[in-house]
Amino acid sequence: MCHDRAVTNPVVLRHALGRAVAVAGWAAVLGWLVATRPAGGAGLLFAAAASGLLWAVCWRPAVVIDDAAVTVRNPLRNVRIGWSALDDASFGWSLRLRAGDVVCRAAAAPGPASMSALYDRHVTPGGVLERDAVALAGRRPAPALLAVRQRWEARRFEPSGEVAAAPAVASIAVLAASAVLLIAAALTG
Known part of the structure; x- marks a missing residue:
């Protein structure tokens, strides 16, 4: 590339x-x-x-965000999407990116609605562990989605519109x- x-x-x-x-x-x-x-x-x-x-x-597996593109490394496929080619970044059970006909989900970035939310610990300022971790995680924006959207906003109009999907x-x-x-x-x- x-x-x-x-x-x-x-x-x-x-x-x-x-x-x-x-x-x-x-x-x-x-x-x-x-x-x-x-x-x-x-x-x-x-x-x-x-x-x-x-x-x-x-x-x-990882999501690599740099100034030129976002790269999703999954076990079987790598997808690199330039910022100007990215059409949508969303979350469900995992980070979901769409660029034209290419859609990928990131195994390395599970969404707040996934089972990984059960492993999150939510402690109140008084030091009490809150019980409803899944509901709380659903209200918090996912860090991976925030990172992608922030870089996308800053770079979306720059000429880096390549989309490449290849076997890992x-x-x-x-x-x-x-x-x-x-x-x-x-x-x-």
Whole structure:
């Protein structure tokens, strides 16, 4: 992709729960390997496969906002939308971007109505944890949507209207390798 100027002020948004799941998964697999010391190579193959799956599904997804465009990195597809090409930015269960016929949802930016809202902690000034986290999250604007809309407002009339959707080649390769490793682990186990 060609840019007229250097990309500055990037903001990278990732799903904290997805990252936590990846770290917990890696720790669990490592703990399982150490505790059971499986015979043969099946345990190592399984651990490598699980690690690849966790990376592609939980760790890698992101929304990258820079001066030229917004990029949504999902497990199977990357979409880069220049600010002047962006037609709509909204939220439902996740950040939803539309540019012409291209529509994408960001796995790394779940919406306030999603299950991730259950993990939000809302503390009053007196230090009391409020009970209705989902309802409160629905009234607060989503940080990813705010970040996209702020940059979009500032840059929407600049000549950066490219829209590019492409397979996430590295992620797909890791997922394919993980599938092969899982099959190999099953056959050797």
